[in-house]
Amino acid sequence: MAFEEEQRIFDDFVRNKGLKHSGQRRDILLTFLKTEKHLTADELHRLVKKRNPAIGTATVYRTLRLLGESGLCREFRLDDGAARYEHLYGHEHHDHLVCKSCGNLEEVVDPKIEKLQEDLAKKHGFKISSHKMEIYGICRKCRN
Amino acid sequence: MAFEEEQRIFDDFVRNKGLKHSGQRRDILLTFLKTEKHLTADELHRLVKKRNPAIGTATVYRTLRLLGESGLCREFRLDDGAARYEHLYGHEHHDHLVCKSCGNLEEVVDPKIEKLQEDLAKKHGFKISSHKMEIYGICRKCRN
DNA sequence: CACATTAATGATAATGATTCTCATTATTAA
DNA sequence: TTAATAATGAGAATCATTATCATTAATGTG
Numbered sequence: 001m002a003f004e005e006e007q008r009i010f011d012d013f014v015r016n017k018g019l020k021h022s023g024q025r026r027d028i029l030l031t032f033l034k035t036e037k038h039l040t041a042d043e044l045h046r047l048v049k050k051r052n053p054a055i056g057t058a059t060v061y062r063t064l065r066l067l068g069e070s071g072l073c074r075e076f077r078l079d080d081g082a083a084r085y086e087h088l089y090g091h092e093h094h095d096h097l098v099c100k101s102c103g104n105l106e107e108v109v110d111p112k113i114e115k116l117q118e119d120l121a122k123k124h125g126f127k128i129s130s131h132k133m134e135i136y137g138i139c140r141k142c143r144n
Numbered sequence: 145m146a147f148e149e150e151q152r153i154f155d156d157f158v159r160n161k162g163l164k165h166s167g168q169r170r171d172i173l174l175t176f177l178k179t180e181k182h183l184t185a186d187e188l189h190r191l192v193k194k195r196n197p198a199i200g201t202a203t204v205y206r207t208l209r210l211l212g213e214s215g216l217c218r219e220f221r222l223d224d225g226a227a228r229y230e231h232l233y234g235h236e237h238h239d240h241l242v243c244k245s246c247g248n249l250e251e252v253v254d255p256k257i258e259k260l261q262e263d264l265a266k267k268h269g270f271k272i273s274s275h276k277m278e279i280y281g282i283c284r285k286c287r288n
Numbered sequence: 289c290a291c292a293t294t295a296a297t298g299a300t301a302a303t304g305a306t307t308c309t310c311a312t313t314a315t316t317a318a
Numbered sequence: 319t320t321a322a323t324a325a326t327g328a329g330a331a332t333c334a335t336t337a338t339c340a341t342t343a344a345t346g347t348g
Binding site: 164165166167184185186201202205206226227 | 335
């Protein structure tokens with residue numbers, strides 16, 4: 001609940017880059033860590049303002065970039081084009097099941113698919129640096 | 145080279161919706177069909193202007209939407225967030241190998257992966273409507 | 289063919305997300 | 319405590335996309 005490990009990672013990152021600490025960044029980091037949802041910058045900003053109403057838009061974006069660089073978060077986009085942010089620490093690589101009805105994202109992994117993706121790339125002489133997969137549809141809950 | 149089939153599909157679509165034909169739409173359609181690249185709206189607009197310099201931005205976007213509705217094109221987005229458009233007629237479902245060096249997109253399919261994706265969804269009680277997969281890395285050409 | 293109807297167009301304004309600028313404030317190391 | 323400099327927030331700027339609207343063009347009818 002206190003996210004000591006993540007905070008330590010971020011502190012180290014800030015220190016190593018010769019940056020300074022700030023209360024705003026801590027507020028944003030803790031708010032980000034506290035939800036498992038895949039939020040947009042604006043949605044995160046709204047949440048952060050409950051904790052600290054003075055925080056500006058630019059600071060949210062700037063901090064999100066730093067969280068990305070420090071390996072704590074990852075930006076991704078679904079087909080709607082909106083940038084969303086998800087936890088990276090403690091979340092190994094995974095793909096998403098996206099419910100088009102309720103908007104929920106489920107994280108999934110299938111090692112067999114991962115392997116086949118590598119084979120496919122290799123067959124085309126392609127050196128993989130990353131990959132993503134999304135399955136869109138209707139989730140179990142929404143099917144009733 | 146004349147894309148009769150695609151033009152017929154679009155004409156039928158326009159007629160069935162009670163819309164009207166226009167030279168601008170034909171210019172945009174033909175320009176779109178003539179390239180196998182995965183263009184953004186702006187890139188397509190530049191190309192179209194070589195054929196008809198008077199065509200406006202809004203018309204390109206409006207036509208792209210109609211091409212989507214008529215099943216001739218599909219909008220998609222890579223991780224850079226830019227909307228791109230690709231041919232749908234004569235291009236069955238496929239995934240993309242995206243070269244981060246030259247930006248080239250290669251279209252690929254692996255039936256085994258497709259099958260496993262369906263199994264994975266089923267296992268989670270998920271009813272699939274569509275799915276996408278992208279592999280990012282360096283293509284064969286750029287590796288030298 | 290001429291006409292009335294109505295869709296299409298292009299210029300431009302508006303929007304929404306994100307980034308930039310800059311004067312002010314806060315953090316840090318000495 | 320202070321000097322150096324990074325961080326902040328407000329608001330301007332940007333970029334892609336969409337909406338508005340007066341004008342133009344396509345269509346079906348007689």
